[in-house]
Amino acid sequence: MIPFDIASCLSKLGFLITFLAGLFLIYLTMAHIENIITTYKRIIVYFAVSGMLFSGLEVISRPFAHNYNGAIVFFSTSKFDLSQENLQILISIWSGFYFITIAFISFQFVYRYLSLFHANSLEYFDGFGTVVWMVYPVIPCAIYIIAFHIFCQPDEYADSYVRWEIFETYGIAISETPRFFMVPFDASGNLRMKKHGSHNFLVLPAGPVLLTPILSPLLDIKVSWQTGWMFTLIGLYPPFDSIAFMNRLFTMPLTKYEKQHQQRMVGAVKKASGIQDTLAINEALADNGNDAKKVCDNFGVIRAHTGARSNVELRSQASIEAHEENMEAILMKLKRGPKEETKVKLEKELLQEARSYNERRNSHDRFDLHCLTVNLAVIYAKELIEEARKKGLRTIFLVTGAGNNSPNGVCNTKRAIMWEIKWNMPQCRVTEDPSNQGMLIVEL
Incomplete structure (x- = not known):
């Protein structure tokens, strides 16, 4: 079996896995999946579809490449009954999908960064913004396809x-095969030019980022590489990407039904006990096997003790409200954009209020980070981890x-x-609490 036949078999296998995983x-x-926003769902679907198209085009066009001294030749070994022109177009489009992938990965990075640190900005990705981010990856793709198709056409010298x-x-006749070339230099070592209408274009800008056609003539290096195998490796990316996305979705926290069930139990305890501290009620339910009746029977005080969990005493609503009012008051001052010196002072007050509130709790392995700014919460979390280590x-x-x-x-x-x-902090392991989406479990 010749090399590109083996590569074709691997490409077909990759397409099958990509198609099934993508669907x-x-x-x-x-x-x-209910607990992710619509825009991110669109991103997932967009990426899955582009991966399937990418793999499908590879199977149809069967692109392969060969580096020979000062040239790279891209050719199709497709068995489909298509004209050379059509197969050339398919090869060009297939190569452009690489740029769609790179552009879309960069977009995802920006989106995830904004969702982490600037959630308010995510509104720009909805509505008309959806059209913008869907079109954006296509722009570099279209530019590359057109440039590649125009500048890398075969000629007599290249053949x-x-x-x-x-x-x-x-064992194939290159002149009878759909192909593209990158041959920067002629037989005399001069840079080749191609003429199109009234304009001259360099062949080099349209070529892929492989330098052997340039370095080989300059350094007098003999090259004969079957570089088409790289396409097979690139074609394996889409299925791995889909599987990675699925892993993320499968490991997401509670399903909608489980969250509703948990909310009903919390509501029952609030109604029966008069206590409105959702955090403490969730902890109480966890310590009592999610038995709402048992929590209520204890008249608001949890006496049961399971595993390594400490006894938890429900705080009074007045204490909770006083803490929240203090935190909100400090946050309001911060939002007014005070001077740097005042800002530092207010941040210290906010952090101290959070520390004092947590120190008053009976459970010393649980810490409430509500109302803290993102930066302060990260600082406080690291501080708590270090203190917990010292305590064993x-x-x-x-x-x-x-x-x-929060927004979105x-x-x-x-x-x-x-x-x-x-x-x-690689020595630590952090996961979301499967019974409480708003709590992180940090294993030291």
Whole structure:
């Protein structure tokens, strides 16, 4: 079996996996995932579809490449009954999908960054913004396709330069094969020019980023490489990407039904006990096997003790409200944009209020980070982790909130803390509490 036949088999396998994984990812995203915003669902679907098209075009056009001294030749080994012109167009479009992938990855990075640190900016990605971000990756793709198709067309010199090399290596006549060339220099070592109408264009800008056609003549290096194998490796990217997305979706927190069930239990305890501290009620339910009746029977005081959990005493509503009022008052002052010196002072007050509030709690492995700015929450979380280590604790719980009152339902504090721990504190492991979307579990 000749090399590009093996590559074709691998491409078909990659397309099959990409198609099945992509369809399942789209179905999972649109039909079963409730706790991500619509824009991000569109991003997932867009990326899955582009991956399927990318792999499908590779199967149809069967692109392969060969580097020979001062030339790169791209040719099609397709078995479909298509004209050379049509196969050339398919190769050009396939190559352009690489730029769609790169552009879209960069867009995703920007979107995730904004969702983490500037959630208010996400509104620009909805409505007309949806059209903008969907069109943006197509622009570099279109530019490359047009440039590649115009500037890399075959000519007599290029055909003669690689004719025997291609015939001896693959047993095919290059002049009868859909192909593109990058041959920067002529036989005399001069830079080649191609004329189109009244304009002259360099061949070089349209070529792929492979330098052997330039370096080989300059350094007098002999090259004969079957570089088409790289296409097969690139074609394996889409299925891995879809599988990675699915892994993220499968590991998301509570389903909608589970969250509603939890909310009903919390509501029942609030109604029966008169206590309105949602955080403490969630902790009480966890300590009592999610038995709302048992929590209520204890008249607001949790006496049961399970596993390594400490006894938790429900705080009075007055204490909670006083804390929230203090935090909100400081936050309002910060939002007015005070001078740097005043800002530093207010941030210290905000952090001290959070510390005092948590120190008054009976459970010393759970810490409430509500109402803190994102930066202060990250600083405080790192401080709590260090203190917990000194005390010999193995696990602490950081309450950040689920983001229900945040723009687009995104909790920036939670994401920022998870990011900080994962990247800068590798000795720790952080996960979302499966029973409380607004709590992080940090294993020290």
